[in-house]
Amino acid sequence: MNVIDVILAKRDGRELTDPQIDWVIRAYTAGVVADEQMSALAMAILLNGMNRREINRWTDAMIGTGIRMDFSALDRPTADKHSTGGVGDKITLPLAPLVAACGAAVPQLSGRGLGHTGGTLDKLESIPGWRATLSTEEMLAVLREVGAVICAAGDGLAPADKKLYALRDVTGTVESIPLIASSIMSKKIAEGTRALVLDVKVGSGAFMKTREQARLLAETMVALGTDHGVNTVALLTDMEVPLGLTAGNALEVRESLEVLAGGGPADVVELTLALAREMLAAAGIDGVDPAEKLADGSAMDVWKRMIRAQGGDPEAGLAVAKEQHVLLAPASGTLTRLDALAVGVAAWRLGAGRARKEDPVQAGAGIELHAKPGDAVTAGTPLLTLHTDTPDRFEAALDDLTCSYTIADDAETGYSPRPLILERVSA
Numbered sequence: 001m002n003v004i005d006v007i008l009a010k011r012d013g014r015e016l017t018d019p020q021i022d023w024v025i026r027a028y029t030a031g032v033v034a035d036e037q038m039s040a041l042a043m044a045i046l047l048n049g050m051n052r053r054e055i056n057r058w059t060d061a062m063i064g065t066g067i068r069m070d071f072s073a074l075d076r077p078t079a080d081k082h083s084t085g086g087v088g089d090k091i092t093l094p095l096a097p098l099v100a101a102c103g104a105a106v107p108q109l110s111g112r113g114l115g116h117t118g119g120t121l122d123k124l125e126s127i128p129g130w131r132a133t134l135s136t137e138e139m140l141a142v143l144r145e146v147g148a149v150i151c152a153a154g155d156g157l158a159p160a161d162k163k164l165y166a167l168r169d170v171t172g173t174v175e176s177i178p179l180i181a182s183s184i185m186s187k188k189i190a191e192g193t194r195a196l197v198l199d200v201k202v203g204s205g206a207f208m209k210t211r212e213q214a215r216l217l218a219e220t221m222v223a224l225g226t227d228h229g230v231n232t233v234a235l236l237t238d239m240e241v242p243l244g245l246t247a248g249n250a251l252e253v254r255e256s257l258e259v260l261a262g263g264g265p266a267d268v269v270e271l272t273l274a275l276a277r278e279m280l281a282a283a284g285i286d287g288v289d290p291a292e293k294l295a296d297g298s299a300m301d302v303w304k305r306m307i308r309a310q311g312g313d314p315e316a317g318l319a320v321a322k323e324q325h326v327l328l329a330p331a332s333g334t335l336t337r338l339d340a341l342a343v344g345v346a347a348w349r350l351g352a353g354r355a356r357k358e359d360p361v362q363a364g365a366g367i368e369l370h371a372k373p374g375d376a377v378t379a380g381t382p383l384l385t386l387h388t389d390t391p392d393r394f395e396a397a398l399d400d401l402t403c404s405y406t407i408a409d410d411a412e413t414g415y416s417p418r419p420l421i422l423e424r425v426s427a
Contacts, residue, residue: 003027003037010044018057025061029160038164039171046176055178055220056227062186065160069136069192071107074143079104079283080193081275082184084217085117087205087344088242092120092150093256094264094272094294095279097302100147101293102276104283107143109153109191113353113361116205116344118247121152122353126250126319126363130312142309148302151310158186177213181220188230195231195282197275198222202422203240205340211236211422218425226427231282236423237271241373242343244268248352248366248387250318260300267372267420269294274421321364321387325394329377333407336415338373342404343384346397350388362389367397374417377407 001023009016016024024041027033050058071078079099083089096106110132113119121132132152134142142149155162161183168174188196200208200218208214218234225232244265246255258264259272276290293299304314347353351362368385371377383405386397408415 003033007040007044010041010048013048015051016054021057022061025065025160029065029163035167038167042168042171042173042179045178046173050178052223055182055224059182059186059224062158062160062182063190066158066190067156068190071192074105076103076105077283078107078193079195079279080106080108080188081197081199081279082188083199084201084207086201086239086243087116087340088244088247089118090123090244090252090256091272091275093123094259095275096148096150097306098272098276098290098293098299099279101298101302102280102288102290103285104280105143106148107191107193108150110150115353116341116348120150122361123249123252124150126253127307127312128316130307130310146302146305146309148306153187157190161186177217177220180217181224185221185224189228195279196225197278197282198234199275200234200236201239202236203238203340205344206239222425222427233278233282234425235421238418238420238422239340240418241338242340242369245369246366247343247347249361250363251366251368253318260303262295270420319363322389323391325386326382327384327401328380329383329407330379331407332377332379333409334413334415335371335373335375335377335405336408336413337406339404342400343367346400349397349400350386350393351390364389374415
């Protein structure tokens with residue numbers, strides 16, 4: 001097999017054969033195909049696309065470079081969730097213990113934040129003692145004992161994806177929907193869950209800026225899951241505005257605890273319950289209302305057991321940033337716009353996120369929102385509070401926020417709320 005022939009085939013708009021796909025993934029993982037050659041192929045795929053058969057085979061080939069997990073020994077059905085990422089998206093934290101409290105096993109393999117989107121593992125690592133890295137045996141033990149685990153994906157799951165993901169990040173090919181879909185789904189299928197719910201974010205703070213892009217990605221991933229025997233559905237959800245009232249690691253853990261205690265912001269509760277119901281339905285669990293499990297404390301009990309099982313102290317105090325800066329509303333009226341991307345970038349500049357995978361993050365850094373679009377605000381009252389351990393970061397973060405919001409005179413607003421859940425995609 002010749003890598004040049006594979007590149008030329010896709011460059012010229014032809015379908016790749018199954019043997020070509022199998023070989024090029026194996027050869028790239030083994031170092032036989034060079035980075036510059038795979039970069040050329042990734043760009044050809046970005047420009048000319050792949051059909052359903054090609055995407056399926058590409059995903060199969062990536063799965064085949066590593067291990068496949070098996071949860072068949074568990075005494076309850078498995079269900080998982082994946083979000084494409086956004087600002088203030090802490091949903092995994094209350095969702096995993098909630099779904100476990102309803103009778104499913106939730107093997108939630110999560111990642112770290114990069115750029116303006118937060119990472120679930122970064123949030124949880126703000127809890128003293130909690131550890132993200134578990135062996136397969138430890139992961140299974142937590143699932144048996146607790147019903148939910150949130151941990152880092154091991155290097156053995158689709159190692160081809162780890163290498164290709166890093167390459168796409170530096171070659172302008174991140175936006176390829178076949179490559180995004182196969183990247184996400186290769187790990188989720190290899191993970192071994194039998195039911196998967198996808199939260200595909202749409203808008204300013206999301207990777208997919210338009211509903212059309214998001215729908216295409218959702219349809220591609222749902223098809224991949226279905227073709228591999230995983231009961232898969234997707235929700236398209238709004239990310240024009242940050243989710244909840246916080247963006248930042250310890251800040252988002254606190255907000256998640258409010259949800260588990262039966263309170264919390266309405267949008268976080270709404271999306272947590274919607275995804276929980278989808279996960280339970282996909283896993284074949286009927287007759288359980290997740291809202292009741294929030295109200296009666298069952299989900300909080302699972303949370304505490306899950307945190308303890310991974311070495312954390314659920315009763316310990318969470319990090320608080322050393323410095324705060326309050327951004328005051330410059331006028332009275334109705335807040336009609338609060339740009340998710342600007343808030344996410346500002347939180348990143350404050351230390352809540354990282355520019356490179358090896359960068360550290362500040363547990364206490366981030367942004368609190370004192371109002372959401374549709375709320376009345378009064379001049380001189382707090383609009384946003386910025387948190388960081390390093391006050392020299394405030395200036396850059398405030399620059400990002402300068403044009404991030406609009407306050408309109410009440411008589412001129414014409415404001416209408418955006419729905420949080422935009423669309424459902426199924427096979």
